[in-house]
Amino acid sequence: MKINLDTLKNEIELNKKYNIKILCEKMNIEYKDDTKFRRKILTLIKENMQITEEGRGKGYKIIINKINSGFEYIDGRGKSEGSRGQNKIYAQYIDLLLHKYLITQANGKNIVNTTNNKIAEATGIVNCNYRTAIANQEKFYNTIKNEIELNNNTYCMFDTFKNVKTKIREVVKGSLDRLQKDNTISYEISTFVYVNNVSRIATPEELEIITKYEEKILCEMNITKRQKDNNYKLNREFNVKVLKKVQEETNITRIYKGYEIIILNKNIESFNEGEYITKLNNEILKFLRNKSMQEENKVSENKSFIGKWEIDRNDEEYITKCNKIIEIIVNVTYQDIKNKIIRCKNNKISTQLSAEEQDEIIYSLIDNLDVEDVDIDF
Numbered sequence: 001m002k003i004n005l006d007t008l009k010n011e012i013e014l015n016k017k018y019n020i021k022i023l024c025e026k027m028n029i030e031y032k033d034d035t036k037f038r039r040k041i042l043t044l045i046k047e048n049m050q051i052t053e054e055g056r057g058k059g060y061k062i063i064i065n066k067i068n069s070g071f072e073y074i075d076g077r078g079k080s081e082g083s084r085g086q087n088k089i090y091a092q093y094i095d096l097l098l099h100k101y102l103i104t105q106a107n108g109k110n111i112v113n114t115t116n117n118k119i120a121e122a123t124g125i126v127n128c129n130y131r132t133a134i135a136n137q138e139k140f141y142n143t144i145k146n147e148i149e150l151n152n153n154t155y156c157m158f159d160t161f162k163n164v165k166t167k168i169r170e171v172v173k174g175s176l177d178r179l180q181k182d183n184t185i186s187y188e189i190s191t192f193v194y195v196n197n198v199s200r201i202a203t204p205e206e207l208e209i210i211t212k213y214e215e216k217i218l219c220e221m222n223i224t225k226r227q228k229d230n231n232y233k234l235n236r237e238f239n240v241k242v243l244k245k246v247q248e249e250t251n252i253t254r255i256y257k258g259y260e261i262i263i264l265n266k267n268i269e270s271f272n273e274g275e276y277i278t279k280l281n282n283e284i285l286k287f288l289r290n291k292s293m294q295e296e297n298k299v300s301e302n303k304s305f306i307g308k309w310e311i312d313r314n315d316e317e318y319i320t321k322c323n324k325i326i327e328i329i330v331n332v333t334y335q336d337i338k339n340k341i342i343r344c345k346n347n348k349i350s351t352q353l354s355a356e357e358q359d360e361i362i363y364s365l366i367d368n369l370d371v372e373d374v375d376i377d378f
Contacts, residue, residue: 016064017063023041091174098172098179111260111262113199128338130164130330140341163292171284185265187260190260192255193254194252213242216245288326292326
């Protein structure tokens with residue numbers, strides 16, 4: 001679609017603040033709440049207009065100082081060849097591993113209730129340390145600092161957890177969709193509750209109560225679901241507040257979201273499970289190490305970033321530290337440090353960043369996430 005210069009000059013007022021969504025409306029481009037889409041539009045704007053950028057995250061605004069030329073917008077739908085190729089590599093391992101995991105967990109039955117992180121650990125996407133580490137991030141930070149002598153910084157940990165969490169969702173969801181398409185399974189994302197130490201799917205009445213308080217607490221905290229889902233501290237605070245309110249009306253002791261999976265076909269071809277876990281794990285490690293390099297390169301190439309966390313990402317040890325964390329929580333050959341994390345008494349992260357700077361880090365990470373807005377807790 002060609003967007004000519006006259007259209008831009010007629011629709012866009014110079015020296016006025018716009019967000020990307022409004023600019024898309026002005027240019028008659030269908031807006032998509034997707035990170036890749038926003039980056040693509042921003043690139044086109046920068047190439048054809050002189051702009052000033054203000055703020056970050058939700059407060060990010062663009063001021064158009066001058067419009068140089070029109071341009072052609074091509075709606076590139078679907079995944080890139082590189083992405084499709086990568087998914088094929090994962091698929092040859094994860095689909096069989098996941099199928100076998102479900103059959104084993106079913107224990108003679110046809111229904112399995114599970115989560116992203118349980119699947120990820122069982123199939124070798126991550127190792128046994130990941131679930132404990134991401135559930136106890138402050139203790140994990142201090143454990144690797146004191147026990148493993150990794151003088152880490154929070155930005156390395158934030159980036160690594162973000163990248164691992166994104167990859168888990170992508171690989172697990174992709175495998176579930178393929179198995180469902182092949183009529184091997186059918187699945188739904190459901191809300192689960194613990195009542196009297198027994199886990200089960202929430203009843204319609206319980207779900208109504210949970211939803212009511214989720215919406216109410218989001219308003220009280222003045223946050224969006226996306227911010228909550230991708231911010232460890234906000235998510236924990238939100239969950240505690242919701243559970244406390246829900247417990248005033250029910251006997252529920254825990255709430256989480258997961259998959260209810262029905263196994264339709266238990267016939268599975270023979271394969272070497274250990275070998276497949278190792279090969280899948282190696283592919284995930286390769287991707288995550290490369291992702292750390294991309295994070296650093298992105299900062300190196302864009303000197304407009306001036307936040308302390310962006311400067312830290314440009315530190316010569318950034319990749320080394322990120323890769324060490326990747327080893328600890330992903331590499332299946334790494335030692336089990338779950339008990340060390342749990343026993344760690346220091347559950348605070350010492351940082352020189354102000355609360356405002358920490359918020360900026362969170363918004364920066366949320367802006368760069370490219371995942372489905374699906375909350376699958378550990």
